[in-house]
Amino acid sequence: MIDKSLEDELSALALANGAELYDASFIKEDGNLILRISFHKEGGVDLEFCTFMSNLISPLLDVKLADKENYYLEVSSPGIERILSEPNHFRLSKGEKLSVKLPDKTTFEGILVDSNEDGFSIETKEGIKNFKYLECKKVKTIFEW
Known part of the structure; x- marks a missing residue:
C-alpha cells in the first residue's frame, strides 16, 4: 500500500x-x-x-x-477481468458481471447492481443475492466475448 x-x-x-x-x-x-x-x-x-x-x-x-x-x-487500466477487493473496486464495477466465490467453494455469478462500505449485491438468474465483503473468498469480474 x-x-x-x-x-x-x-x-x-x-x-x-x-x-x-x-x-x-x-x-x-x-x-x-x-x-x-x-x-x-x-x-x-x-x-x-x-x-x-x-x-x-x-x-x-x-x-x-x-x-x-x-x-x-x-x-x-485495472483490466477487463480483475479481482475486486476494496469497496472502491466494486463502486467502479457496477453493471459488470461478477463471479463470487465463498469459503465453502460455492460460486455465484451475476451482475453487480449495488455496493456500499460493507458489501454488495448481484442480480443472478434466481434473483438478488447480497454479500458482505468479509464473507467472500474471491470476487472477480468476468468478461464474456
Whole structure:
C-alpha cells in the first residue's frame, strides 16, 4: 500500500484528468519492487492516457518517494477481468458481471447492481443475492466475448 496522502494526491490528479484512481500499491515481482497504479475512466484507459498519467505523476513520486528503494512504475487500466477487493473496486464495477466465490467453494455469478462500505449485491438468474465483503473468498469480474 501507499500512504493516504499520496493516494489522495494521485486521486486528485486522476479526477482533474477525467479518470479515477482504481488502485495503487507496491508489489514484489521477480525480486523487483513495482509501484502498480491503475486508473478507471469512462470509455476505458488507453496507452496514450497511461503515458500521459505516468509523465504527470512521476515528478510527484520522485518527491514523495525519495527515500524509497528503487522501484519500477507501472501505470495501466485495472483490466477487463480483475479481482475486486476494496469497496472502491466494486463502486467502479457496477453493471459488470461478477463471479463470487465463498469459503465453502460455492460460486455465484451475476451482475453487480449495488455496493456500499460493507458489501454488495448481484442480480443472478434466481434473483438478488447480497454479500458482505468479509464473507467472500474471491470476487472477480468476468468478461464474456
